[in-house]
Amino acid sequence: MEFEPGSFRDRTGRVFYRGQNVCRALTAPALAEWEALRGKAFLARGMAEGRIVATGRAGPEVQLPDDPGSDWAAVLTHERVPFISYPYEWCFGMLRDAALLQLELLAAALAEGMTLKDATPYNVQWIGCRPVFIDLLSFRRWQPGEPWVGYRQFCELFLYPLLLEAYKGVPFQPWLRGRIDGIPPRDFLRLLSPRDLLRRGVLTHVYLHARSQGAWKAPARDVRGDLAAAGFHKELILANVRNLTKLVRGLALPRRESVWSGYGEEPGYRPEDREAKEGFVREAVAGQRWERVWDLGANTGEYSRIAAGNADCVVALEADRDAVERLYEAGRREGSRNVLPLVCDLADPSPNQGWRGLERKDLAERGRPDLILCLALIHHLVIGANLRLGDFLDWLAGLSPFLVIEFVARQDPRVRGLLANRDAELYADYDLPGFEAGLAARFEILRRREIADGRRILYFARSRQA
């Protein structure tokens, strides 16, 4: 048993796993902060509302990982989040709501004499479409005169990515995936035009912030001490938090055309085809209780919802950000607790990255599925993204014991559209006999059903590797 390799930045604590439990070892100073935090009303309220992860002190029976020379004083246990996700996989609305949770908790903590010592979206996770704050070690007692230490981090990892998308129409996910610490103030300022300075929040949080980064270069000057002596008080932080809350709450996505102009509607589908497809998925899902379902190419999550009826957790992966946005908005309204929508291009999925390539993990390492739904997707990957059909089936067979897959035949209008400007003979392997042979070599086919006049074929299959 070892510590979680991604948990190292804050030296006063470290995460490890014991069975189904997520544990956190604390040093003596961190334990003192936990003792201060434990009785606060906002903590009890946050845990009761599911906005702070349920946490308690572990008994002495929890054994620590072998760690010579360390002096851990206590262990906390946290409720496990069903599937860990990263901000570069979230849609705009998710990053915005995570930012609002961060601000809300900071204000609540300050009201009771505590503060948050960082402000990173990696401290927020999701239970379905509800954000939950997971890093209890971020709370510490507020020292009189202390400013908001996490303000710059909040800008770099929450505010600038949101402004980038809201003001410039540029998706933030590749930027957050590209740099683990987010967008520095000066880099972000360079992306803005003079006209943008008039937009809400830009003059202060971007322009002045970027300018301020070089302004106090005097080495080892105790700015925190200076501020404390000048009477900096928490009302200043609260004013800033209120201002940021208003700013973030008012941010919206610019209108844009999505790849899927008519959500959930596919050409050549009659209502009876749709019903047949739904019935097929329902029947496959009903076979057993699933721990984790991955819905690949989830679109707006119609089939994720069906799977959710018989699964602890459904991870709905979709490359189209607008579709994820809709799925998230709907899930948020319904209070969904077991469908997690994520932005993911399966031809370019989240890699292992960060320090030693272990700090942030690829998808499979965070929880393999026991059932995969792969509906109306394979043509996008094999023709649209040029993946080899055999490679894709290999990947599926190694990933999950069970699979529901829909093959879209060459005569389907969607496939014809994808082939229209490509050399069709290059994709000669993309046909029904080839697909069925490839599938049968890797999976035992349990059920098969043709819909849409045989242009679409559904399979429920069990991997031969399982």
Place this chain on the structure above:
Amino acid sequence: MLYLDPSSGSMMLQIILGGLAGAAVAFKLFFRRVRAFFGKAEAAGPESAETPDGV
């Protein structure tokens, strides 16, 4: 127990972001700097206590 460098600039900026309440802090900070410039000892800390006030 801070592992994050809050950045001096980001801390100072918070005086401006604090609105009206920040103005008093800014004034006090400025006043302290001016006093320091004219050789008045800053609020007694361990360092200033040990430094002989020869100016």
